[in-house]
Amino acid sequence: MSRILIAVTHLLGAGHLTRAAALARAFAGAGHAVTLVSGGMPAALALPAGVRFVQLPPVRITGTAFTALLDPEGEPVTPARLAARRAALLDAFVDSRPEAVITELHPFGRRVLAAEFDALVEAAGAAVPRPRLLASVRDVLARPGKPERIAAAHARLSAYDAVLVHGDADLLPLDRSWPVDAAIAPLLHYTGYVDEAPGAPAPAPGPRRGVVVSGGSSAAGLPLQEAALGAARLRPEESWRVLVGRGVPEAAFAALRASAPPNAAVERARPDFRALLAGAAVSVSQAGYNTVLDLLRSGCPAVLVPFEAGRETEQRLRADTLAARGLARVLPEAELSAGRLAEAVAAALAPAAGSRGGLPPIALDGGPRSVAIVEGLLARAPAVSRPALPAADWALLAAALDRRAQRHGAVAVWWRDDDATAHTPALDRLLALRRETGWPLALAAIPAGAEPSLAARLAGEAEIDLLVHGLAHANHAPPGEKKAELAHRPAAALEREAAQGLALARARLGGLLGVLPVLVPPWNRIAPDLAAALPRLGFRGLSTFGPRGSAIPGLVQLNTHLDPVAWRTGRGLAEPRALLARAADTVGRGEAPLGLLTHHLVQDARTWAFCAALLERLRAHPAVRVARADGLFAPEASPVSQTGARVPPA
Structure with missing residues (x-):
C-alpha cells in the first residue's frame, strides 16, 4: 500500500474535480491510502473510506475570467485567503506523508494559482524520501498564447517524474493541443480516458426516442439550453429533455422551466444520465471530457456545440476529432441558434446518421491504468532530475x-x-x-x-x-x-x-x-x-x-x-x-x-x-x-x- 496525494482546483465546471475523484477512487480501490485536496467550490462526491478529503478555502470564477478569483460570496479573493489555502495544502502534505503527489492540470494550467502549487512542489522536493511528482491532465490542453508561458510550464516540469495524460494517443495525442518537445515527451504516460461509471444499459427493443440536452455543471451551458428550448418549438414532433447542472443558479433554472414548450421537460441533472442516453435518439451537448465519455459509452448519436468563449479551444478540438471519426456532428458555438440547432438535430435523426457501426477501440480504463503506471513508478529507484547545463x-x-x-x-x-x-x-x-x-x-x-x-x-x-x-x-x-x-x-x-x-x-x-x-x-x-x-x-x-x-x-x-x-x-x-x-x-x-x-x-x-x-x-x-x-x-x-x-x- 502506498500513500497518494491528489491536488485539484476546479474553477468553472466540476469536470476537473470529477476526474480527480475518479482517480482517488481507483487508487483506493487498489488498496492505497489517498488524500484528495480540493480548492474549488464544494461539490457532492461519493468517496470510499480509503479516501481522506480536504477542502481548501474555496475559490471560483465567473464567465471565462480565469485570472479574477472570487470567494464563494463573489468578492475578490484576498491575500489572506490565498495564504490560508497554501497553508492548508502544505498541512495536508505533511499530514499524509505521500509517496506520490499528483497535481491536476498544473503546471500546464492554473497559472493564477501557481504560487500554491509551486509551494506543494517545493515541499515534495524537500521531503526525504522524495515522493514521486506527477501531473494529471486531460486529453486536450488549452495552449497559452504567449510563448513564455509555455516555457514556464516546461521549466516547472523539470521537477516532475511523469505526466499522466488521461486520453488515448491513437484518438487524440497531446501534441494536437500542446507543443510536446524532446524534453517532456519521455514524461508522458497515456492512461486512456478515466471513466469509472458503469456503461450505459442496452437500449430497450425498438427505436431510440427523444432528444436529451445537457450543458455541463455550470452556467456556461445556459446559451445551449436556451437554444435547445427554441429548437424544441421548431420540432414539436420530438420530445426534448433539457438537463441543467447543479451549478446553475435557481433563478436561471426557473426561467428555463418557464420558457419550455409543451414537448420539452426541464429538470436538474440526473444520476441516470447514461441510461437516458442509451434510449435517446439524439444527444445535444457541449464537448467536455466527461460528457464525451458518456457519449462513447452510450453510443447515442450526438450533436456537439463545443464551448468556445474566451478563446477556449479544448472542446472544439475534441468535438472535431469525434466528428472526423463519424461519432458526432459539430455545430460551432458562434453559429448556435434555435434554427441551426433544429437543423443539426434533424440531420442526426436521419437514418444514415444513426448507423455508425461498432465504436472504434478507444481506451476507457484510465483509472486502473493510472494506478498501474504510478505503482510502476513507485517500484523503480527514483530518477534524479538534472537539467542540462548550456x-x-x-x-x-x-x-x-x-x-x-x-x-x-x-x-x-x-x-x-x-x-x-x-x-x-x-x-x-x-x-x-x-x-x-x-x-x-x-x-x-x-x-x-x-x-x-x-x-x-x-x-x-x-x-x-x-x-x-x-x-x-x-x-x-x-x-x-x-x-x-x-x-x-x-x-x-x-x-x-x-x-x-x-x-x-x-x-x-x-x-x-x-x-x-x-x-x-x-x-x-x-x-x-x-x-x-x-x-x-x-x-x-x-x-x-x-x-x-x-x-x-x-x-x-x-x-x-x-x-x-x-x-x-x-x-x-x-x-x-x-x-x-x-x-x-x-x-x-x-x-x-x-x-x-x-x-x-x-x-x-x-x-x-x-x-x-x-x-x-x-x-x-x-x-x-x-x-x-x-x-x-x-x-x-x-x-x-x-x-x-x-x-x-x-
Missing part, C-alpha cells in the same frame, strides 16, 4: 579548468552551505543531494540558533564538516551600511562574540560531530582587525565570499566564489550562463580552491537542480579534484583532500 557555457568553464590544470595540476573544488540551525525538510534535501552527488559538505551552523535536532540529524552522516557561522547571525550594521554581525563595533566586543560562537558551537554540536575551528562570518563580512585576531581566539580558518584578503599568519583563508541564489531578484536561480562564466573567470585568475556556496533554507527547485547538475559535471571532469573542508583547513595540509581525517573536537 553546452557552450559549460565548455567555457571546462576549458578554464583544463588550462589551470595544465599549469598547476588538478583544480580543487569545495562546497559550503550556510545558515544551518535545525533539522528541516530543506536540510534533508541538502543531505540527500550530498549523498547523490558524492560531494563532501562544509555546513556553517549558527551557534546561538543551533537546536538539538540539528546534531541528532547529522549524527552518522558521512563527509560533513561543521563550521562556525558567527554567533547569532544578528545584524549590527548601522543604517545605510550592508548587513554584518562581526563588524561596525569595538574590537573587544567582536572578539568576545567570535570566541563565544566557537565555544557555543562546540558545546551544542561538538559532542557527536566535531566542529572545525573555522569562522564563516554572517553575510560574509568581517572587520579586518577581528580577522587578524582569529588565531589568538582559537580559530585556524576563515571563509567568506569572493577573492581572499591579505594573508594572516596562522590562519587558512579559503573562500567561496559561486552563489546560485539571485538574492536581489526574488531569490530564485541566478542566470546559469553568468554563474558558469563567473566560475571560469575565478579559475582563470588562479583563485583556488574554487568554492560553491549554497543556502539550503531558501533555494527553489531550479536552484537545487542547477547545483546538482553542476556538482555532477564538476565531479566527472578530469581536471577537478573533490576537496573536503577538514583537509583544506588542516595545518600544512595539501590543497586537495578527498577523505581527510576528521579533526576531533577541541
Whole structure:
C-alpha cells in the first residue's frame, strides 16, 4: 500500500474535480491510502473510506475570467485567503506523508494559482524520501498564447517524474493541443480516458426516442439550453429533455422551466444520465471530457456545440476529432441558434446518421491504468532530475579548468552551505543531494540558533564538516551600511562574540560531530582587525565570499566564489550562463580552491537542480579534484583532500 496525494482546483465546471475523484477512487480501490485536496467550490462526491478529503478555502470564477478569483460570496479573493489555502495544502502534505503527489492540470494550467502549487512542489522536493511528482491532465490542453508561458510550464516540469495524460494517443495525442518537445515527451504516460461509471444499459427493443440536452455543471451551458428550448418549438414532433447542472443558479433554472414548450421537460441533472442516453435518439451537448465519455459509452448519436468563449479551444478540438471519426456532428458555438440547432438535430435523426457501426477501440480504463503506471513508478529507484547545463557555457568553464590544470595540476573544488540551525525538510534535501552527488559538505551552523535536532540529524552522516557561522547571525550594521554581525563595533566586543560562537558551537554540536575551528562570518563580512585576531581566539580558518584578503599568519583563508541564489531578484536561480562564466573567470585568475556556496533554507527547485547538475559535471571532469573542508583547513595540509581525517573536537 502506498500513500497518494491528489491536488485539484476546479474553477468553472466540476469536470476537473470529477476526474480527480475518479482517480482517488481507483487508487483506493487498489488498496492505497489517498488524500484528495480540493480548492474549488464544494461539490457532492461519493468517496470510499480509503479516501481522506480536504477542502481548501474555496475559490471560483465567473464567465471565462480565469485570472479574477472570487470567494464563494463573489468578492475578490484576498491575500489572506490565498495564504490560508497554501497553508492548508502544505498541512495536508505533511499530514499524509505521500509517496506520490499528483497535481491536476498544473503546471500546464492554473497559472493564477501557481504560487500554491509551486509551494506543494517545493515541499515534495524537500521531503526525504522524495515522493514521486506527477501531473494529471486531460486529453486536450488549452495552449497559452504567449510563448513564455509555455516555457514556464516546461521549466516547472523539470521537477516532475511523469505526466499522466488521461486520453488515448491513437484518438487524440497531446501534441494536437500542446507543443510536446524532446524534453517532456519521455514524461508522458497515456492512461486512456478515466471513466469509472458503469456503461450505459442496452437500449430497450425498438427505436431510440427523444432528444436529451445537457450543458455541463455550470452556467456556461445556459446559451445551449436556451437554444435547445427554441429548437424544441421548431420540432414539436420530438420530445426534448433539457438537463441543467447543479451549478446553475435557481433563478436561471426557473426561467428555463418557464420558457419550455409543451414537448420539452426541464429538470436538474440526473444520476441516470447514461441510461437516458442509451434510449435517446439524439444527444445535444457541449464537448467536455466527461460528457464525451458518456457519449462513447452510450453510443447515442450526438450533436456537439463545443464551448468556445474566451478563446477556449479544448472542446472544439475534441468535438472535431469525434466528428472526423463519424461519432458526432459539430455545430460551432458562434453559429448556435434555435434554427441551426433544429437543423443539426434533424440531420442526426436521419437514418444514415444513426448507423455508425461498432465504436472504434478507444481506451476507457484510465483509472486502473493510472494506478498501474504510478505503482510502476513507485517500484523503480527514483530518477534524479538534472537539467542540462548550456553546452557552450559549460565548455567555457571546462576549458578554464583544463588550462589551470595544465599549469598547476588538478583544480580543487569545495562546497559550503550556510545558515544551518535545525533539522528541516530543506536540510534533508541538502543531505540527500550530498549523498547523490558524492560531494563532501562544509555546513556553517549558527551557534546561538543551533537546536538539538540539528546534531541528532547529522549524527552518522558521512563527509560533513561543521563550521562556525558567527554567533547569532544578528545584524549590527548601522543604517545605510550592508548587513554584518562581526563588524561596525569595538574590537573587544567582536572578539568576545567570535570566541563565544566557537565555544557555543562546540558545546551544542561538538559532542557527536566535531566542529572545525573555522569562522564563516554572517553575510560574509568581517572587520579586518577581528580577522587578524582569529588565531589568538582559537580559530585556524576563515571563509567568506569572493577573492581572499591579505594573508594572516596562522590562519587558512579559503573562500567561496559561486552563489546560485539571485538574492536581489526574488531569490530564485541566478542566470546559469553568468554563474558558469563567473566560475571560469575565478579559475582563470588562479583563485583556488574554487568554492560553491549554497543556502539550503531558501533555494527553489531550479536552484537545487542547477547545483546538482553542476556538482555532477564538476565531479566527472578530469581536471577537478573533490576537496573536503577538514583537509583544506588542516595545518600544512595539501590543497586537495578527498577523505581527510576528521579533526576531533577541541
